[in-house]
Amino acid sequence: MKMFYGLILLVGINSMLNDSGGSGTPIGRLRQVQKTPESVIAVYDSGKARVEIFKSGIVHLTIQRGDDSRKSFAVIEEPEELSRYKIDSDKKAISVSLKDGAVKYLPESMNLSYVPQNSSNQLDLIGIQFEGSGLVATFDIHGARNFYGLGEKTLPYNKYGTCDTMWNSDFPAYSAKLDPLYESIPFLLKADTSGAYGLFFDNTFRSVFDVGASDSGKLVYKSAGGALELYLITGKNSTEIVQRFSELTGKMAMPPIWALGYQQSRWSYYPEEKVLDLARGFRKREIPCDVIYLDINYMDGYRCFTWSPKDFPTPKNMLDTLHDLGFKIVTIIDPGIKNESGYRVHDSGVKEDVFVKSPDGKYFAGQVWPGDCVFPDFFNEKTRKWWGSQYEFLLDYGVDGFWNDMNEPSVFNGPNKTFPLDVVHRLDVEDHTNSTGKNATVTHAEVHNVYGMQMARASREGLEKLEPDERPFVLTRANYAGGQRYAAMWTGDNFSSFAHLKLALSMFLNIGVSGQPFVGSDVGGFIGNPSAELFSRWLELGVFTPFFRTHSVWDSKPREPWAFDSASMEVNRGVIERRYELLPEIYTAFRDASENGLPIVRPLYLDFPEDQEAYNISDEFLFGDNLLVAPVVDSGTASREIYLPGRHSGDDVKWRSFYDGEEIQKGWQSVGAPLGKTPIFLRDGTILLTQSLIQSTSQQADTLILKIYGTNSAKGSSYFDDGETMSYKRGDFLVWNITYEYTNSHGILNFDREGTYQPRYRFLSVDVSVLPEQRGRVPAHKAVMKTSDGRELVGEITDIRNGVVRVTFPFTTEVRSIVVE
């Protein structure tokens, strides 16, 4: 896919602007309108506009000066053949009729209008100006007041009335309103009860979204360079729009299952003996944990791809022991390579000529943790390959995953804490051509926002090459649209406060609808020291956070789950155990997200688009398809106000308490929420898949437990595979679709199986009477499993508590039905 960008035509811009009088265009007069199989192009004196269609609902409008083009970093789709659509084009108008609305581009005035089928909120591009090297595009939003997305942004949750900048920046201990932060996803979602649309501005220069802040009726988009690269995403509701955006920019790859476990980090656990003590501490106290992180102190003088000989003299032994204890290890890797002859990584990079250069052709050097550093130029394949191959060093010791940090890039003594804007990046020849057909170089000003994503890409591609059958785990701090293809992300150096706990959740929701499902925050807050209460509450949110890691700054107090007092250790253990109990649901939610591009932590309005209230709620969320979670984000309270959606939508959803199956009314109400007892609800009619306790995903849980939260009928589905290799891509997985019906005092479960993977559970249990109204109704005298190979197995029946009956069978994927009577 080619996208146009204007190499800045400084000369003549004023005259172009002045020239617009007659024709109304800022890039000269309209000359002609041409058609190619995939685009309609309006040619102006000194630029062009192009209309393409992507993925049925997406109209791509480029308006640019000049002729240059380069490949998008974000978009992975090709434009579709226009012959498949109804398009009229002449010099007056290029009109596209889509299922969900009509889009019209007027070449003379360079205006665009979108009239959605089912919404009162039309959208019009009413003016575009090229100013200096940048551009300003003004849209009439026709009264729309609800906007979301824009990736990693602080408050407010609804972006209407805010001015948001895309410029990846390292701001430790950021405030709840600071902007910009570490990553840039220039995707804005308009969503309200009248309908939704998405606007993706695929321009990598510094840009600003003024969403009704300066003029309440307008969205003003400004970029410091390049072209207007607008993808207008249409659809019947926000779910469809988020899905289409994910088709355009790619989906999260399935992570290894251990990356879904609880993870413990601090800056830094060292030396070796402390790391081993930490690991043993978890096992001794029987608090589940999968991953330990090694921050910068594991290295020799902060040199990437080394071990500190003083603090980590026997890393192989340490890793072997940690693996024996059932832990995975993730090490940090920064882009700054110590600028020091004789250091192997530096010397090989110099030999391969992979480091970023200043305009004078010398390597650019700046200060990061190791002192003076040079930085890989991840924009070309040669560098990415070189970088990827460096991981062999750590893989050989048995390191399991990698954490790419400081990749905004953050440079302590750089102008504005990053590279100078005139630093030169060398691009891939085939992807980036200028008008003379030669491979291009670009300045840092143009691609700053993509540096982190290209680092994560280089890391992922390198790991895939080194261990082709393993699923890589890469965590990144900086990113750009489409970066979900390469890495998970976390929200950087936050703060230990209830305000930041609340903020983390609202950030997850906007990051999720921006295409990135695999997100988390430093549990407890990176800077500062949480109270025992704040830490437990943050863990409670963490259970339902896709990336679940405790992390803290070097001078913070100990933050292991047992670091406070014995009462809070008990609470924390119980909370972390819930993550492991729910792992079959969580893993299935990951699988769904990797297939459908929807967030795992979902704002209520995605599933309840007609419920007005849902658009204002940023402290509750849906987790996957079945759960609604309302974490406590305030201090000193044992209850909270919750809103259960569905009241206005005509939807007949009913909600049940996760804990006792009681039905809870829709709408606003107060619910009890003592420490450790997060308000969690399920849609009535859900079969929840849980499992017996394990201490890490390196262990096999004994029992898969189905819990029926439906009076007369319920359904559930679950996805299984080996959790670590690529064999699922070759068909080695299992999907179970399970239904439950209650008739004539019988409960009947039917299992529909797709795939051949054999999970290694020993038992399959069903809790047949989770709901109060079911207790006693299913007498459970007898439970019989029928299998596809003709066997009939009689289940063991136990009353587990207060009349909740559990029936247990040997685990088999041959199960076809279970009848409880």
Ligand code: GLC
């Ligand atoms: C940055 C990271 C933080 C890390 C620290 C030291 O501040 O955001 O997570 O602990 O660097 O590596």
